[in-house]
Amino acid sequence: xxxxxxxxxxxxxxxxxxxxxxxxxxxxxxxxxxxxxxxxxxxxxxxxxxxxxxxxxxxxxxxxxxxxxxxxxxxxxxxxxxxxxxxxxxxxxxxxxxxxxxxxxxxxxxxxxxxxxxxxxxxxxxxxxxxxxxxxxxxxx
Numbered sequence: 001x002x003x004x005x006x007x008x009x010x011x012x013x014x015x016x017x018x019x020x021x022x023x024x025x026x027x028x029x030x031x032x033x034x035x036x037x038x039x040x041x042x043x044x045x046x047x048x049x050x051x052x053x054x055x056x057x058x059x060x061x062x063x064x065x066x067x068x069x070x071x072x073x074x075x076x077x078x079x080x081x082x083x084x085x086x087x088x089x090x091x092x093x094x095x096x097x098x099x100x101x102x103x104x105x106x107x108x109x110x111x112x113x114x115x116x117x118x119x120x121x122x123x124x125x126x127x128x129x130x131x132x133x134x135x136x137x138x139x140x141x
Contacts, residue, residue: 030075
């Protein structure tokens with residue numbers, strides 16, 4: 001299994017939507033924001049924190065990235081190469097994960113268009129115009 005440690009400063013783009021990168025990332029410390037962009041509107045989808053993974057969908061189904069991911073503060077990651085997953089995961093487990101990825105991608109598309117609206121639960125806060133502007137500058141640079 002190929003592992004690589006990464007250290008990213010705040011406001012560094014980790015993943016771009018539609019990218020063909022398939023590696024998985026484990027967050028050792030820090031925080032990542034997963035978001036979608038439609039025109040000039042940036043829609044937050046999730047905050048990924050210490051002990052969580054990002055990039056699972058592409059890792060298992062070998063398709064494009066479904067969203068953008070940016071660091072919100074200094075973040076330490078472990079990058080896990082998708083090329084060697086058959087060495088440490090049985091085929092049946094990969095097939096189950098691929099099926100789940102298909103279902104999750106469908107839900108992600110709906111969330112990116114409408115955002116998350118739950119009552120009585122803590123959700124990702126909407127971004128201010130300034131936060132959206134800053135993210136768009138990073139994505140477009």
